[in-house]
Amino acid sequence: MDDPRRVTPRTDVVLADPDVQAAVARLGKRIVKQAVDDVLDRCRRGEVDPSHVAAAVVAALPARATSLRAVLNATGVVVHTNLGRAPLSAAAVDALQVAAGATDVELDLVSGRRGRRGRATLAALQAAVPDAGGVHVVNNGAAALALVTCVLASGKNVVIARGELVEIGDGFRIPELLESVGATLREVGTTNRVKLSDYAGAIDAETAFVLKVHPSNFRVEGFTAAVPVRELSGLSVPVVVDIGSGLLAAHPRLPDEPSAGAVLRAGARLVTASGDKLLGGPQCGLLLGERELVERLRTHPFARALRVDKLALAALEATLSGPPTPVAVALASRPEELRRRAERIASELAAYGAVAVESTAAVGGGGAPGVELESAAVSLPAELNDRLRTGTPAVVGYLHGGRLLLDLIALPAIHDPHLVDAVHKAEKGEG
Numbered sequence: 224m225d226d227p228r229r230v231t232p233r234t235d236v237v238l239a240d241p242d243v244q245a246a247v248a249r250l251g252k253r254i255v256k257q258a259v260d261d262v263l264d265r266c267r268r269g270e271v272d273p274s275h276v277a278a279a280v281v282a283a284l285p286a287r288a289t290s291l292r293a294v295l296n297a298t299g300v301v302v303h304t305n306l307g308r309a310p311l312s313a314a315a316v317d318a319l320q321v322a323a324g325a326t327d328v329e330l331d332l333v334s335g336r337r338g339r340r341g342r343a344t345l346a347a348l349q350a351a352v353p354d355a356g357g358v359h360v361v362n363n364g365a366a367a368l369a370l371v372t373c374v375l376a377s378g379k380n381v382v383i384a385r386g387e388l389v390e391i392g393d394g395f396r397i398p399e400l401l402e403s404v405g406a407t408l409r410e411v412g413t414t415n416r417v418k419l420s421d422y423a424g425a426i427d428a429e430t431a432f433v434l435k436v437h438p439s440n441f442r443v444e445g446f447t448a449a450v451p452v453r454e455l456s457g458l459s460v461p462v463v464v465d466i467g468s469g470l471l472a473a474h475p476r477l478p479d480e481p482s483a484g485a486v487l488r489a490g491a492r493l494v495t496a497s498g499d500k501l502l503g504g505p506q507c508g509l510l511l512g513e514r515e516l517v518e519r520l521r522t523h524p525f526a527r528a529l530r531v532d533k534l535a536l537a538a539l540e541a542t543l544s545g546p547p548t549p550v551a552v553a554l555a556s557r558p559e560e561l562r563r564r565a566e567r568i569a570s571e572l573a574a575y576g577a578v579a580v581e582s583t584a585a586v587g588g589g590g591a592p593g594v595e596l597e598s599a600a601v602s603l604p605a606e607l608n609d610r611l612r613t614g615t616p617a618v619v620g621y622l623h624g625g626r627l628l629l630d631l632i633a634l635p636a637i638h639d640p641h642l643v644d645a646v647h648k649a650e651k652g653e654g
């Protein structure tokens with residue numbers, strides 16, 4: 224037999240293959256060259272037939288130029304931080320397509336003059352929260368809070384309850400953010416209790432505002448006391464409320480989540496929130512409140528550093544004015560319907576020991592830490608977990624009682640067939 228090193232084709236010959244050229248046009252040279260190098264190494268080791276190198280390269284290539292993988296969210300966590308928070312609606316994905324090219328984000332096509340950036344998105348937000356006199360959108364929730372603090376409280380102090388000195392996750396602590404833009408924190412009350420008189424006693428001539436932060440990822444239970452926004456709004460300085468979750472109006476299943484509308488009606492002068500939690504939109508930060516205050520924030524030099532991109536503006540508009548988001552659909556799902564889906568899927572996978580079971584789901588990083596959502600799951604042998612998680616599409620469930628549970632609440636029903644296919648593939652050891 225020939226020495227495989229001598230019959231291994233040269234790199235430039237493989238790259239000239241029409242199928243490989245087509246892949247270069249689609250994915251770029253770097254990705255394809257890497258695949259060519261890998262396949263040629265295997266060819267030299269005798270693992271790939273020299274006449275099949277081009278075909279092996281094409282087979283080894285990723286489907287697209289992003290290494291991000293699609294995941295079927297079977298975790299039972301509706302807004303999953305590690306899975307990119309809220310999945311976008313089809314309407315928002317469609318909007319992204321348009322915004323990705325040249326688009327009139329800052330041009331008024333009727334007059335031919337420069338237009339206000341994202342005006343339609345801001346109008347949709349304004350319409351969704353009629354209690355807000357002004358609205359502005361920035362890069363994320365933290366940016367919204369940073370802008371408010373930088374503009375209103377740099378060199379001044381912010382009064383905040385000790386129980387609201389919150390860490391959101393991944394080491395992001397709200398008090399450190401406020402200090403990083405030049406505010407001094409004046410902490411009042413204790414971890415579990417704070418009174419109106421605590422706030423009133425802490426306010427002085429250097430106080431910019433009182434900040435109320437919604438504890439969106441934990442709950443303090445028992446001997447607790449907090450001061451409602453309505454009472455705080457009677458104090459001598461503005462009240463700013465970070466509601467976190469981005470709920471614009473009250474949700475019946477989430478009675479403890481504050482909504483932007485309710486907080487503004489209670490007297491908050493400004494509200495900040497995230498776009499990619501319960502609102503179900505792209506990553507962005509919402510600023511809502513008194514018109515003059517919002518205008519001051521919008522026109523401040525620092526605002527430019529926090530500017531939201533055109534993709535997020537397009538997706539946010541579609542989120543606000545389009546059909547219900549996947550998050551909204553998940554929160555509205557009925558346990559009987561989830562149960563029926565689980566039974567249908569389990570019957571198709573009965574050969575692998577699948578059964579439909581009840582499951583308890585959660586809202587997740589988006590908020591409502593105390594809320595348990597009644598749900599249903601497909602229970603499978605735990606051995607499938609690793610293969611499903613590394614398959615295509617990846618399926619992420621959770622282990623419970625020695626079984627792998629695939630919860631359906633956060634999985635749009637249109638993906639049920641994909642879940643079934645993924646389990647078949649995992650069982651066969653394909654991926």
Ligand SMILES: *Cc1c(COP(=O)(O)O)cnc(C)c1O
Nearest residue numbers: 363364365437439466467468497
């Ligand atoms: C999530 C959250 C933030 C941070 O928002 P990002 O969009 O992640 O920057 C700030 N405050 C609260 C209360 C939150 O829940």
